[in-house]
Amino acid sequence: MLDEDGNKVKITTTTRTRKLAKARLSKRAVERRIMAEPSTAAATSTTADPPPPVTKRWADEEDEETEASSTATATEASSVNLDSLKIEDNDENPPKLLDDPDDSSIQKVTSGETPYTSAAKFEDLNLSPELLKGLYVEMKFQKPSKIQAISLPMILNPPHRDLIAQAHNGSGKTTCFVLGMLSRVDPKVQAPQALCVCPTRELANQNIEVLRKMGKYTGIASECAVPTDSNALSIAKRAPIMAQVVIGTPGTIKKWMSFKKLGASRLKILVFDEADQMLAEDGFKDDSLRIMKEIEKVNSNCQVLLFSATFNDTVKNFVSRTVKEDHNKLFVKKEELSLDAVKQYKVYCSDELAKIEVIKDYIFEIGENVGQTIIFVRTRNSAQMLHKSLVDMGYEVTSIQGALGHDEREKIVKEFRDGLTQVLISTDLLARGFDQQQVNLVINYDLPMKHTASYTREPEPDCEVYLHRVGRAGRFGRKGAVFNLICDQKDERLMSKIENHFGTRVAEVRAQSVEDYKGALKEAGLLQ
DNA sequence: TCCATGC
Numbered sequence: 001m002l003d004e005d006g007n008k009v010k011i012t013t014t015t016r017t018r019k020l021a022k023a024r025l026s027k028r029a030v031e032r033r034i035m036a037e038p039s040t041a042a043a044t045s046t047t048a049d050p051p052p053p054v055t056k057r058w059a060d061e062e063d064e065e066t067e068a069s070s071t072a073t074a075t076e077a078s079s080v081n082l083d084s085l086k087i088e089d090n091d092e093n094p095p096k097l098l099d100d101p102d103d104s105s106i107q108k109v110t111s112g113e114t115p116y117t118s119a120a121k122f123e124d125l126n127l128s129p130e131l132l133k134g135l136y137v138e139m140k141f142q143k144p145s146k147i148q149a150i151s152l153p154m155i156l157n158p159p160h161r162d163l164i165a166q167a168h169n170g171s172g173k174t175t176c177f178v179l180g181m182l183s184r185v186d187p188k189v190q191a192p193q194a195l196c197v198c199p200t201r202e203l204a205n206q207n208i209e210v211l212r213k214m215g216k217y218t219g220i221a222s223e224c225a226v227p228t229d230s231n232a233l234s235i236a237k238r239a240p241i242m243a244q245v246v247i248g249t250p251g252t253i254k255k256w257m258s259f260k261k262l263g264a265s266r267l268k269i270l271v272f273d274e275a276d277q278m279l280a281e282d283g284f285k286d287d288s289l290r291i292m293k294e295i296e297k298v299n300s301n302c303q304v305l306l307f308s309a310t311f312n313d314t315v316k317n318f319v320s321r322t323v324k325e326d327h328n329k330l331f332v333k334k335e336e337l338s339l340d341a342v343k344q345y346k347v348y349c350s351d352e353l354a355k356i357e358v359i360k361d362y363i364f365e366i367g368e369n370v371g372q373t374i375i376f377v378r379t380r381n382s383a384q385m386l387h388k389s390l391v392d393m394g395y396e397v398t399s400i401q402g403a404l405g406h407d408e409r410e411k412i413v414k415e416f417r418d419g420l421t422q423v424l425i426s427t428d429l430l431a432r433g434f435d436q437q438q439v440n441l442v443i444n445y446d447l448p449m450k451h452t453a454s455y456t457r458e459p460e461p462d463c464e465v466y467l468h469r470v471g472r473a474g475r476f477g478r479k480g481a482v483f484n485l486i487c488d489q490k491d492e493r494l495m496s497k498i499e500n501h502f503g504t505r506v507a508e509v510r511a512q513s514v515e516d517y518k519g520a521l522k523e524a525g526l527l528q
Numbered sequence: 529t530c531c532a533t534g535c
Contacts, residue, residue, distance in 0.1 A: 199532060199533075200532065200533080201533090227533095227534075249532090249533060249534085250533055250534080251533050251534035251535075252533090252534080254533095254534080255534075255535085277532080282530090282531090283531095283532080283533090284532080284533065287533070287534085378529090378530065378531080379529070379530065379531080380530095380531085381529085401531090402531075402532060402533085427530090427531060427532085428530090428531045428532070429531075429532065431531085431532095432532095448530095448531090449530070450530090451529095451530045451531080452530095462530095462531095465531085
């Protein structure tokens with residue numbers, strides 16, 4: 001079987017073909033990795049026999065592997081050798097593939113005298129053999145990423161202090177807290193011991209998939225606390241939760257707790273994914289505090305972990321007062337948040353219709369084979385409107401937003417994950433955490449805005465959401481591009497505020513210039 | 529005119 005570059009790829013299914021074809025590695029990145037890590041050189045050397053597995057040193061959520069493992073075993077996956085990998089050279093900007101995106105400094109503030117040694121290997125963390133097997137065999141990790149190396153000893157070692165941790169998009173945050181939960185749970189105790197709260201059902205689902213995969217050999221049971229048809233009707237009738245790990249959304253978790261079906265007395269660890277949003281005034285603050293208080297009432301020593309790629313100053317301040325005083329914290333400067341892994345562009349459009357034309361006549365045409373695309377819009381209504389416009393024009397796109405039923409939402413996400421759809425229109429529902437490695441293109445049909453009560457006030461961009469949206473492309477250190485569509489002075493001001501905030505400059509692509517789009521995609525490493 | 533999350 002040949003991939004699109006004519007290289008031999010041994011695979012079993014067509015879905016697998018698409019995935020592998022997209023899963024390109026840069027030769028240079030592999031070489032650099034060999035130089036940087038003599039200990040793993042044998043594993044990646046071309047002379048190794050049998051052919052080396054394409055392993056991962058670190059990862060955030062890993063979903064494609066979940067389904068891939070059902071069609072292809074680990075050994076089949078390892079039949080991809082370096083010859084089948086696409087060789088790409090980018091003289092201007094060496095690709096950062098498979099290098100840690102968090103090379104930059106992480107500001108570490110530890111509390112008390114406890115010394116923490118960064119974990120160079122997973123073996124340094126006193127993990128159970130079953131968990132280690134999950135990391136190597138199921139997740140195919142080699143060693144901890146930077147954020148994992150620093151945070152895991154803080155999470156796992158007594159006195160189990162609370163932790164606020166910021167890390168780049170796609171740098172492996174999920175692994176930090178999933179591993180933390182799996183490791184701190186006692187499999188022999190049949191009661192909830194770890195709880196994770198997420199802002200969307202999609203994220204809860206994704207996280208529990210990662211947990212089940214990583215914990216495959218541990219025998220630890222898990223439950224996803226999101227609304228479904230079955231549990232919506234009969235919470236009162238169902239048995240109390242005995243699973244050791246529960247991951248879900250605030251409403252359902254609160255509900256299960258109030259029905260006394262989810263006991264908090266044995267909880268050892270409470271995680272807030274996307275913690276800044278979970279504790280923001282206009283976010284889930286009330287729900288989150290309520291859940292924390294419910295736990296505190298019956299349980300005085302539950303460790304709290306707060307993870308996100310973003311913490312603005314207001315929420316950072318509040319968050320620090322939310323957890324115990326002797327907590328540890330890890331922060332990254334906003335200028336160093338991995339915006340540079342993904343190339344950003346802006347396109348001036350004369351009006352809304354021009355935005356749609358830019359999308360279909362230029363970005364879709366020129367970017368046809370660069371991978372999957374997410375188009376972000378600001379409102380549910382514009383999601384539907386844009387969806388209809390593009391479908392009417394004959395394009396195969398789908399859209400997702402919170403007003404859809406959960407079955408429909410699940411179906412649309414599944415189709416996108418399976419690669420059946422190439423383009424997905426979404427509200428900020430999918431802005432955070434959604435991990436789909438084939439997404440190389442993000443289009444901001446609308447720029448993210450902060451909600452302001454007053455009409456008179458100058459509109460402000462939501463820089464945190466912007467960063468999260470951008471982070472949907474270039475997962476796992478891959479390449480990516482973002483096109484920001486701008487059509488009036490308001491957009492222009494929002495864009496320049498975003499540029500100032502991150503200290504970057506976003507290059508312009510002329511709306512009608514095929515050459516500009518091609519150049520942009522080439523620069524982003526998505527086009528030859 | 530937000531966006532999520534649930535009654």
